[in-house]
Amino acid sequence: MMTEVNSLQTHAKVYIGIVHQLREMISKDCLKPGDKIPSERELSERLNVGRSSVREALRALELLGLIETRRGEGTFLRDFRDHHLIDLLGMFILQDDMAQEDILQTKMMIEKEALKALYIDKRKTDSLHVSVSECENLDDVFREIVMMSSNYLSQRIWNILNDFETLICGEKKLTAAMREELITMLSGIDHQEKETVQETYRRVRKIVDEDATISNIFF
Amino acid sequence: MMTEVNSLQTHAKVYIGIVHQLREMISKDCLKPGDKIPSERELSERLNVGRSSVREALRALELLGLIETRRGEGTFLRDFRDHHLIDLLGMFILQDDMAQEDILQTKMMIEKEALKALYIDKRKTDSLHVSVSECENLDDVFREIVMMSSNYLSQRIWNILNDFETLICGEKKLTAAMREELITMLSGIDHQEKETVQETYRRVRKIVDEDATISNIFF
């Protein structure tokens, strides 16, 4: 049976209201990351709601990475850039049925983009040369490359995907052949030879692919 | 007796453990969007935790848009693509220009990758020509392009980022100039002129950028 009266927004949930109140409070008092927000009991009193409702709002914001709670100390604003939006969605979206191929493709897309950014600052390839000779795993090298990009969001996405992939496939040891290709790739960057870089990158990833996944050959 | 929720890390918060348990429960029982999950009281009993802790976990997931609660009925799984967490994050991150730039960059990266995939199947450009002439917004065209790629993961990431960006910047109306560039771009794809495609893509995005900054001046 239809109850129009109740279908309207007369019964907004309390914790949602608290989230909005908190947002206003933050912008009104110009609170910055690291600042302390009122205690749960004080909020409960000031907003005329139960402490459990306050906690529901705070827990939600905490899961989003917007606040941080320290037992015995209080609740603090976090740097929004640390938001685990991606982590969370990853937890629920990147579930088991996600095609392994999609993950690799997306990872590679980010890596290629990060490689392009390297053309600008040659000094960075120096430390990469060191990494190539010292790192155990291929992804450690690419992690460094991706972390050199200025796109923090892409960095986070790459990390999630890499963790997930490592979980499924295990780690990819750096072979001598790979190191050689990587060095060629870095030289290509130094000399702005974009074709060479693309080609060597493809080759490195191909070596890994052949080493690891034989069953996926039809894709 | 050890509670399942706390078995891993003694210092982990209960509600975080519950979130993980729920995730496992979902994948183990193959729950799909729309399915009902156990009631708060049942979860509380099954996991040996208080009902308020269960609620903290559920409220957090609800704020993320991962579940939906209906009073008197129960709690249900939502389609993950409905994520209205965007509203929430936008409320808090709105002023973060850096994050905004990261989002655009990452979106563009996905779009460029999707464009490359188009070279393989020419028929797809036919429906894109229709979209270019019919769509109101630029992102509707690129949505179609991205959705044509076979990478479901990238598709989902793009959707999330686009929602987020739309919330912050508003929609980007398709101008005549843009349509012209897009048509050139599609022709480039048909004729395998990769340079042209890259160039026109850059140009389209540049137009948008200039439009946006202009409107920002007046606001």
Next chain:
DNA sequence: AGAAAAAGGTGGTCTGACCACCTCTGAACT
């Protein structure tokens, strides 16, 4: 059989009670 009333389940909220942990303070000690 059909309609109305009651029962039972569910989320929504509040309260009060503990616990563990942190910080600060002030008294005791050197």
Next chain:
DNA sequence: AGTTCAGAGGTGGTCAGACCACCTTTTTCT
């Protein structure tokens, strides 16, 4: 005086129980 440390008070973490409003299902009455 300066140092140390035990205790008080504040804070988040958790639980149990009590209502309420709402929905569905069952029972009862006409």
